[in-house]
Amino acid sequence: MKNKQLVITHFAETLQDAARIVEIDLPRLRSSQLLIKNTYVGINALYDRELYRGRVPYINVQFPYVFGVEAVGEVVAIGDSVNDVQIGQAVSTVKVGTAYQEYQIIEAVDIIKIPEATAAYLTLNPTGVSGYLALKNTAEPKEGETIVVSAAAGGLGHIVVQLAKQKKCHVVAICGTPEKVRLLQSLEACDRIINYREEDIAEVLNNEYTNKIDVGFDSVGSYMFDAFLANLAPLGRLVVSGLATELTAPQFEQVTGARVYESIYWKGASVRCFMNHLFREQQPEARSYLFDQYQKGELQVKVDTTTYEGIEAIVDASHYLLAGKSCGKVVVKL
Ligand SMILES: NC(=O)c1ccc[n+]([C@@H]2O[C@H](COP(=O)([O-])OP(=O)(O)OC[C@H]3O[C@@H](n4cnc5c(N)ncnc54)[C@H](OP(=O)(O)O)[C@@H]3O)[C@@H](O)[C@H]2O)c1
Numbered sequence: 001m002k003n004k005q006l007v008i009t010h011f012a013e014t015l016q017d018a019a020r021i022v023e024i025d026l027p028r029l030r031s032s033q034l035l036i037k038n039t040y041v042g043i044n045a046l047y048d049r050e051l052y053r054g055r056v057p058y059i060n061v062q063f064p065y066v067f068g069v070e071a072v073g074e075v076v077a078i079g080d081s082v083n084d085v086q087i088g089q090a091v092s093t094v095k096v097g098t099a100y101q102e103y104q105i106i107e108a109v110d111i112i113k114i115p116e117a118t119a120a121y122l123t124l125n126p127t128g129v130s131g132y133l134a135l136k137n138t139a140e141p142k143e144g145e146t147i148v149v150s151a152a153a154g155g156l157g158h159i160v161v162q163l164a165k166q167k168k169c170h171v172v173a174i175c176g177t178p179e180k181v182r183l184l185q186s187l188e189a190c191d192r193i194i195n196y197r198e199e200d201i202a203e204v205l206n207n208e209y210t211n212k213i214d215v216g217f218d219s220v221g222s223y224m225f226d227a228f229l230a231n232l233a234p235l236g237r238l239v240v241s242g243l244a245t246e247l248t249a250p251q252f253e254q255v256t257g258a259r260v261y262e263s264i265y266w267k268g269a270s271v272r273c274f275m276n277h278l279f280r281e282q283q284p285e286a287r288s289y290l291f292d293q294y295q296k297g298e299l300q301v302k303v304d305t306t307t308y309e310g311i312e313a314i315v316d317a318s319h320y321l322l323a324g325k326s327c328g329k330v331v332v333k334l
Helices: 045-052 119-139 157-166 178-187 201-208 223-230 276-295 311-322
Strands: 002-008 019-025 033-042 070-078 090-094 103-107 146-149 170-175 192-195 213-218 232-240 270-273 331-333
Touching: 002 311, 019 311, 033 090, 033 119, 045 311, 070 103, 070 119, 090 119, 119 157, 119 213, 119 232, 119 270, 119 276, 119 331, 146 157, 157 170, 157 178, 157 213, 170 178, 178 192, 192 201, 201 223, 213 223, 223 232, 311 331
Parallel strands: 146 170, 146 213, 170 192, 213 232, 232 270
Antiparallel strands: 002 019, 033 070, 033 103, 033 331, 070 090
16 A cells, blocks of 8 residues: 655755655554544644754654644554554544654554544644643642633644633733634633734834733744733743744844843742643643533634645645644644
């Protein structure tokens, strides 16, 4: 059987340069393994970009390198020694270097059984899981606190604002288009929504949230980070969850100014970075909470409605996300 894959063949600045589509014969299944037909894959274009530029320090990329992290799909063949999985079982898989292909072979112990192989479950695991873990371990929001979330209508952001509202926080959501504003309104989780293309973000935070940000949850960086930092509350936590503006620029912006402690020392505030793979042992807890909340209708999952289909569409979906257009989680249907 043939398997179509998107592989990185060498490090380069653009996805078109770095990657190409190949078709290979599927290897034989070992007795402990499963063959999965991927039905949806999640697009993590900012992370992928670092990968194909050779800048993810903890990944040893051997060419040709299949990339992509998360997929949902169905079991189509089972190794001889696997006895707790049936053909047709819907599964979620999360492993760096596995997703952008039509089929994947995976150790049976590494799958997560899910009720159906939908884009919603793909969003919950691992994007939702990251949001849950970042809040629990890094942001630590408490009832009554003010949390400000950037890229709030994106795959990660729309889960974070809902989980923060569940903690009874005052939720301020920032996004960049009217469509994203509508998505955020539909969640009924945000107390203030700011479209930064219509309102100046620094001005709004300086005026309405002067020294009142208990948690800044930032995935954008640069001007957004600065605006959050300037308005941290005493004991405030500024969580660096992503660096979209820096990672899409040719290089990190070089700034001259006082070191970061100047703005936070007297407030006892902190700047904290979140990195999802460092909380692996808590992933089962996060998944079970999110799946349960979703099944009870307590958590909405938003998937971007732009249709991308087939391995060939991964490049377009990636460009779309890098252009900052994502409204909910960007997925490709295979
Ligand atoms: N640290 C971790 O472990 C971890 C885990 C998962 C995700 N992340 C990070 O979390 C962020 C969200 O991930 P996601 O996959 O859910 O993406 P996403 O939020 O769906 O898309 C990124 C969003 O960032 C905003 N953005 C602002 N400046 C941008 C720029 N220069 N280029 C691209 N986007 C820009 C855009 O929203 P607006 O226009 O509304 O601002 C865009 O829609 C990413 O930065 C990702 O790297 C980190």
